[in-house]
Structure formats: C-alpha cells, structure tokens
Amino acid sequence: MGFRIAVAGATGNVGREIVQVLDERRFPVDDLVALASERSAGTMISFGEHDIRVQDLAGFDFAGIDLVLSATATEVATEHMPRAAKAGAVVVDHSDAFRMEPDVPLVVPEVNGAALARFAKRRIVASPSAMATICALALKPLHDLAGLRRAVVTAMESVSGAGKPAMDELFAQTRAVYVNQPIEREEFPKQIAFNLIPHVDAFMQDGFTREEWRLQAEARKLLGPDIRMVATCVRAPVFVGHAASVVAEFEREIDEQAARRAWRGWLGGEAVGLVDHRVDEGYVTPVEVVGEDKVYVSRVRRDPTSATGLAFWCVGDNLRKGAALNVVQIAELLAQEHLGRG
Ligand SMILES: NC(=O)c1ccc[n+]([C@@H]2O[C@H](COP(=O)([O-])OP(=O)(O)OC[C@H]3O[C@@H](n4cnc5c(N)ncnc54)[C@H](OP(=O)(O)O)[C@@H]3O)[C@@H](O)[C@H]2O)c1
Structure with a gap:
C-alpha cells in the first residue's frame, strides 16, 4: 500500500521539483494532491504521466492525507502545517517556520537521520535551508x-x-x-x-x-x-x-x-x-x-x-539536494522506519 500525499507549494520552484523527484524515485504514491495559493487553483501540474489540478491550500481538508511535503513561504507554513498535522498527516516542511523549534527535528538523512525519531510529538519534520x-x-x-x-x-x-x-x-x-x-x-x-x-x-x-x-x-x-x-x-x-x-x-x-x-x-x-x-x-x-x-x-x-x-x-x-531531494529523502526514511511502509 502506498501513501496519500499532498504537496503544498506545488507550483513553486521547490514544489515542482518535489513532484518530479517523487516520480523519479518511484516513491509509493497512491494519490497526489497539489496545493498552492488561490491564484493557481484550477491550473494543472504534471506528475509522471498524470495531470493534477492544483487546489487552494487555504480551503483544503487534510483528513486522510498521510504525508504533506511543503515548500511555501514561512507565514503560509506557520498557518497551515499545524492544521495538517492535527488532521493526522506527517508534515515535512521546507520553510524556516519550524526549523529551530526544539521539538521539531531538522534533518539531512545522511547527516543526522537518527533525529527523525523525534517527529512524533509535533508530527512535523523540518528540512534545512539549502x-x-x-x-x-x-x-x-x-x-x-x-x-x-x-x-x-x-x-x-x-x-x-x-x-x-x-x-x-x-x-x-x-x-x-x-x-x-x-x-x-x-x-x-x-x-x-x-x-x-x-x-x-x-x-x-x-x-x-x-x-x-x-x-x-x-x-x-x-x-x-x-x-x-x-x-x-x-x-x-x-x-x-x-x-x-x-x-x-x-x-x-x-x-x-x-x-x-x-x-x-x-x-x-x-x-x-x-x-x-x-x-x-x-x-x-x-x-x-x-x-x-x-x-x-x-x-x-x-x-x-x-x-x-x-x-x-x-x-x-x-533546488535538489538543497531542497526537494532532501524533503523526499526524509519522506522515504519516515516511510521505511517510522510509518511501516515504503
Ligand atoms: N529555492 C530554494 O533553493 C530554497 C531553498 C531553501 C528553502 N527554500 C524555501 O522553500 C519555500 C518555497 O520556496 P520556492 O523557492 O519554491 O518559492 P516559490 O517558487 O516562490 O513558490 C512558492 C510556492 O508557495 C505557494 N504560495 C505562495 N503563497 C501562498 C499562499 N498564501 N497559500 C498557499 N500557497 C502559497 C506558491 O503558489 P502560487 O504559485 O499560487 O503563488 C508556490 O507554489 C520557501 O519557504 C523558501 O524559503 C527554498
């Protein structure tokens, strides 16, 4: 069984790359939701051979989503990612909204992958600046x-x-x-x-x-x-x-x-x-x-x-190891070691 994934900021530099890296690395995706601002709602992005309609992050209900991979501005992440975590998703966030919070692990898998074990309290993992x-x-x-x-x-x-x-x-x-x-x-x-x-x-x-x-x-x-x-x-x-x-x-x-x-x-x-x-x-x-x-x-x-x-x-x-690839590698490690799938 794969994952229901939401990519927040899917129309941005990092978000587009996250979608591409998920496809390249054959991450086990059952369903992919693309989220951005209301400006882009209704536009299409490509995920492999699929065209995905972008939805407005502000009105999106995260119930049923397993993982949120987020690359939006700090204020947007601060407002919406705790809401996603509360709805039951695990969030991997690439903004600087949560990086220095003591109960949020900041992870580069090759450098400090073991820190990921502390994700459970907030259900948020931060990916560092590039x-x-x-x-x-x-x-x-x-x-x-x-x-x-x-x-x-x-x-x-x-x-x-x-x-x-x-x-x-x-x-x-x-x-x-x-x-x-x-x-x-x-x-x-x-x-x-x-x-x-x-x-x-x-x-x-x-x-x-x-x-x-x-x-x-x-x-x-x-x-x-x-x-x-x-x-x-x-x-x-x-x-x-x-x-x-x-x-x-x-x-x-x-x-x-x-x-x-x-x-x-x-x-x-x-x-x-x-x-x-x-x-x-x-x-x-x-x-x-x-x-x-x-x-x-x-x-x-x-x-x-x-x-x-x-x-x-x-x-x-x-945009790759400095951002999207690191986010996807964190998701892979979460899937393998903590979410029992992948
Ligand atoms: N690029 C890098 O090398 C890099 C490295 C480290 C960290 N970061 C961080 O990663 C995050 C994303 O960076 P980026 O370079 O991908 O930025 P970007 O190209 O400007 O993309 C921003 C994304 O956020 C969405 N967004 C903006 N305002 C929104 C709102 N009010 N509600 C929902 N979505 C909104 C945008 O959607 P619309 O298209 O609808 O506006 C777009 O999808 C930032 O926090 C940045 O600091 C980037």
Whole structure:
C-alpha cells in the first residue's frame, strides 16, 4: 500500500521539483494532491504521466492525507502545517517556520537521520535551508574524522533560492542590460544582473542577516551544538546552484590526504563527490551541478594560518539536494522506519 500525499507549494520552484523527484524515485504514491495559493487553483501540474489540478491550500481538508511535503513561504507554513498535522498527516516542511523549534527535528538523512525519531510529538519534520544542507554534507565526514570546532563560511547563493519571481528578475535585468533599457527591481535590494549583493534576507540587530543566522544555527542543530560558525551570505547572479568557500578548524590535526579519503569513503561516495585537480577545469561550479543529487567539494588545501585548519569550496543544486531531494529523502526514511511502509 502506498501513501496519500499532498504537496503544498506545488507550483513553486521547490514544489515542482518535489513532484518530479517523487516520480523519479518511484516513491509509493497512491494519490497526489497539489496545493498552492488561490491564484493557481484550477491550473494543472504534471506528475509522471498524470495531470493534477492544483487546489487552494487555504480551503483544503487534510483528513486522510498521510504525508504533506511543503515548500511555501514561512507565514503560509506557520498557518497551515499545524492544521495538517492535527488532521493526522506527517508534515515535512521546507520553510524556516519550524526549523529551530526544539521539538521539531531538522534533518539531512545522511547527516543526522537518527533525529527523525523525534517527529512524533509535533508530527512535523523540518528540512534545512539549502546552504545549511550543502555545508553540513561537506563538513560531516571531516567532523567525524577530526571534530569540527569552527568554520568561516562565505556563501554564494543563486537567485532560485529566492523563488520563481527572483529568477524572472535576473532574466529581465540581464536582458535590460543588453538592450540598454532601465533596470527594474522588485525582488532584490540592488541590481542582481552582473553584480553581487552581500545581503540575503532581512538584517538583524547584530548586523547579520537572517540567512546568515539560519546557516549558523541550522549547522549547529545538524552537526552539534558546540560547533561555531560565522557566515557571510552573498546573492550571486546565477540561476541555480549554491556554492560556499569554507575555512574550517578541527580539534585534531587533519591533512589534505586524510580529508580526501574521508570524503571519498563517506557513504560510498553517494552524497559527496570530490573533484579536486589543480588544473584548469579541475573543480566544480554551480552550472555543472544543476540536476545533480550530490554535493561537490573542490579546491581543498591546508590553512597555513592554523595547525588544524582546512580550506575548501563546496557546491550543490539548491533546488535538489538543497531542497526537494532532501524533503523526499526524509519522506522515504519516515516511510521505511517510522510509518511501516515504503
Ligand atoms: N529555492 C530554494 O533553493 C530554497 C531553498 C531553501 C528553502 N527554500 C524555501 O522553500 C519555500 C518555497 O520556496 P520556492 O523557492 O519554491 O518559492 P516559490 O517558487 O516562490 O513558490 C512558492 C510556492 O508557495 C505557494 N504560495 C505562495 N503563497 C501562498 C499562499 N498564501 N497559500 C498557499 N500557497 C502559497 C506558491 O503558489 P502560487 O504559485 O499560487 O503563488 C508556490 O507554489 C520557501 O519557504 C523558501 O524559503 C527554498
């Protein structure tokens, strides 16, 4: 027997990818319901060979739904996901509505799959921000080997991380530059085409942005509370693919060769790929990871300023492993280990 699944935010960047990944991975779906705002109600989305009519999330009754995979805005998730859980569904939510709540597990299956066992109290599981997932995957094998103490992260985040309208804005501005028309801005605080913006999400009192705070806090929830991280998040004029420069310090000495072995040997190379040749093209860039499930690590080198430091570059598809794939992998683990099916 399969599952009755509702995808909330099914018309968005992440939601559309969730529907595709469910089909690709042959998740046991008996029935799939697509939910979005009233603006999209009545439009159609494809699930494999089926066309599914989108319904309005606000008026949807979750009774009889087993699993809700949700990728909507924080306020929308805050309003509707507890309602879904109360109706008996288990929710896997990709917004930041519940990520830091102590009784909601925040899960990347390869990093802390055991945390999923705590889903039962709220019936909600949170999936981390794309950048936190990518960094946690790259850091986990090194953390297991040498004990991660501190990381300085400069994140370069693609516009798809800000949703569909943000992708349209990069496209429109790029075109406007070429045809010498005025640049119009709505989604980003400054011009994004041919530029870099060191400002992702709102500023907080201490000068960090919410995205930086999220990355730091989520990394601790995923990897361990003693880890210290300081992040700078920059929006880059890239459609899909988030990257980061990471400088990490460990409790024990770790050399480049040991780090390479740790990455290569971790989970049979399924989750992290190492591409690190010190020649032209010997590293991975965002456009090359589009559609890829793995996170890639390149540019590995000793940090000459620290006896236990290592610097590297990591990159992943923010819509796949950074979002939709992680949500579906959480659902697979729930199905196999906790819901007795799948
Ligand atoms: N993209 C990424 O890399 C990424 C990474 C990490 C986290 N996230 C998070 O994932 C969530 C979704 O992101 P996204 O990039 O997929 O956004 P998106 O492309 O803008 O899609 C948003 C989805 O939410 C729906 N929605 C908006 N307002 C709604 C309402 N009032 N009621 C019901 N549904 C509503 C939209 O439906 P309509 O089409 O009807 O408007 C659409 O299906 C966000 O919380 C985002 O922060 C995204």
